[in-house]
Amino acid sequence: SLPLSQTITLPTGQTYEQPVGLFINGEFVKSQQHKTFEVLNPSTEEEICHVYEAREDDVNLAVDAAHKAFHSEWSKCDPAIRGKYLNNLADLMEANKDTLAAIESMDNGKALSMAQGDVGLVINYLRYCAGYADKLYGKLVDTGSNYFNYVKREPIGVCGQIIPWNFPLLMWSWKIGPALAAGNTVVLKTAESTPLSALYAAKLVKEAGIPNGVVNIVSGFGKITGEAISMHPKIKKLAFTGSTATGKHIMKAAADSNLKKVTLELGGKSPNIVFNDADVKKAVQNLIVGIFYNSGEVCCAGSRVFIQEGIYDEVLEEFKKAAEHLKVGDPFEDGVFQGAQTSQQQLSKILSYVESGKTEGATLVAGGERLGNKGYFVKPTIFADVTPKMKIYSEEIFGPFAVVTKFKTADEAIEMANDSEYGLAAGIHTKSLDTATYVANKLEAGTVWVNTYNDFHSNMPFGGFKQSGIGREMGEAAFENYTQWKTVRIAV
Numbered sequence: 001s002l003p004l005s006q007t008i009t010l011p012t013g014q015t016y017e018q019p020v021g022l023f024i025n026g027e028f029v030k031s032q033q034h035k036t037f038e039v040l041n042p043s044t045e046e047e048i049c050h051v052y053e054a055r056e057d058d059v060n061l062a063v064d065a066a067h068k069a070f071h072s073e074w075s076k077c078d079p080a081i082r083g084k085y086l087n088n089l090a091d092l093m094e095a096n097k098d099t100l101a102a103i104e105s106m107d108n109g110k111a112l113s114m115a116q117g118d119v120g121l122v123i124n125y126l127r128y129c130a131g132y133a134d135k136l137y138g139k140l141v142d143t144g145s146n147y148f149n150y151v152k153r154e155p156i157g158v159c160g161q162i163i164p165w166n167f168p169l170l171m172w173s174w175k176i177g178p179a180l181a182a183g184n185t186v187v188l189k190t191a192e193s194t195p196l197s198a199l200y201a202a203k204l205v206k207e208a209g210i211p212n213g214v215v216n217i218v219s220g221f222g223k224i225t226g227e228a229i230s231m232h233p234k235i236k237k238l239a240f241t242g243s244t245a246t247g248k249h250i251m252k253a254a255a256d257s258n259l260k261k262v263t264l265e266l267g268g269k270s271p272n273i274v275f276n277d278a279d280v281k282k283a284v285q286n287l288i289v290g291i292f293y294n295s296g297e298v299c300c301a302g303s304r305v306f307i308q309e310g311i312y313d314e315v316l317e318e319f320k321k322a323a324e325h326l327k328v329g330d331p332f333e334d335g336v337f338q339g340a341q342t343s344q345q346q347l348s349k350i351l352s353y354v355e356s357g358k359t360e361g362a363t364l365v366a367g368g369e370r371l372g373n374k375g376y377f378v379k380p381t382i383f384a385d386v387t388p389k390m391k392i393y394s395e396e397i398f399g400p401f402a403v404v405t406k407f408k409t410a411d412e413a414i415e416m417a418n419d420s421e422y423g424l425a426a427g428i429h430t431k432s433l434d435t436a437t438y439v440a441n442k443l444e445a446g447t448v449w450v451n452t453y454n455d456f457h458s459n460m461p462f463g464g465f466k467q468s469g470i471g472r473e474m475g476e477a478a479f480e481n482y483t484q485w486k487t488v489r490i491a492v
């Protein structure tokens, strides 16, 4: 059967050892049924390697290890020690940052510069969580002199975590960082198309000295490995990032099995609104970052662009020019902004929406076709004259695909922006503080960016209104997801 590690040559020419086993109880192991699956490089469509696939029996082993680690030491130790381990992990990530970024770029298809940005965010966030570990304070509550009352935060237990393929390592850190800081242990499933950076990071978990069983990583598919996690009776909490359809399915499984606490970070169709008084150059840059960053595979992508009528022609023209100017191609080539889509399915999905846009009568302004015939590359695509009845206006495409609509007044923009089942993020571009605050207050979105876009900070919570999710990641809010309050009343 397949060895547990393989020597891989990165597109940079560097070789490294890639773990390909499941990471269970501090060791890389073969899956019990010795099943494996292929991992492809989406830029070349060539095989990178095979990794072991976890089935229900493997998930059971991982959960048992996590359960034991939770009860034996991790949940009970001085939280400062958990912080120290997370800092060790962040230091190791920093020492390995070039390798991690190259693995991510090869596996996901994103431009190397984007992957380098992701790894920077991962390191910052792990350090943020490390600092939080010993600052999860409780409260003393005065209810009169006959009682001594306190409330304290306790960890929840074994957490199941299921992540997508668009930001494999960043989502790994958003899930593992706060869970561990708060004293939980985890069984995390990566997305089937992008398992590699998480396994490499598991090697660093071991090197960081994090006790066996605290972190378990299982590669595999949604229907088998994912279901085994969401149905498992010993898992007490489930955190998921991915599509709204799968999120709903997972929530049902969590409820039917043992009423796991659930956090969901789901899809979006986020509005990015440009007002007449915007700084055109800056606004166009933010439209570009909004929809073409990470090849458009971003849950909060600014995919619906609204431009006010007085500035419409100018902004659309500049947006088109900037999109056509973007360097698309080999993620490892200097200056490339947009790499490959992560899979053949994503490429086909995007191209089918191009056909849908044309059929429904929208105007194709830029792109709209595959680039080359090897690798899943798509030209940055813009459709204008898009109306709310069109599919491309309301459905999440998850690619470098913007739809543009004209508006007259701020209230009209707000109404159109909010006319969506989603509510993850929104952008506003204006020089007026009055306009910015008026619109920001009325938008139904978990994050509103003004004169910026796709701009994250470890200390700022992120999550969705409406069908974009439940709960928040990052910031203080993340720890709400990974702790439960206990009330203690002592009669004196």
Ligand code: NAD
Binding pocket: 162, 163, 164, 165, 166, 189, 190, 191, 192, 220, 221, 222, 223, 225, 226, 227, 230, 241, 242, 243, 244, 246, 247, 249, 250, 265, 266, 267, 268, 298, 299, 346, 349, 396, 397, 398
């Ligand atoms: P998905 O939501 O099905 O997959 C995300 C993760 O969930 C993967 O790890 C997958 O293996 C797992 N999963 C799938 N079915 C499961 C199940 N029944 N039980 C447990 N886990 C399960 O997304 P996808 O099919 O890879 O992509 C489809 C669309 O979803 C994309 O085109 C995009 O629109 C959207 N998407 C959104 C995000 C986001 O961050 N919001 C991320 C990925 C995909």
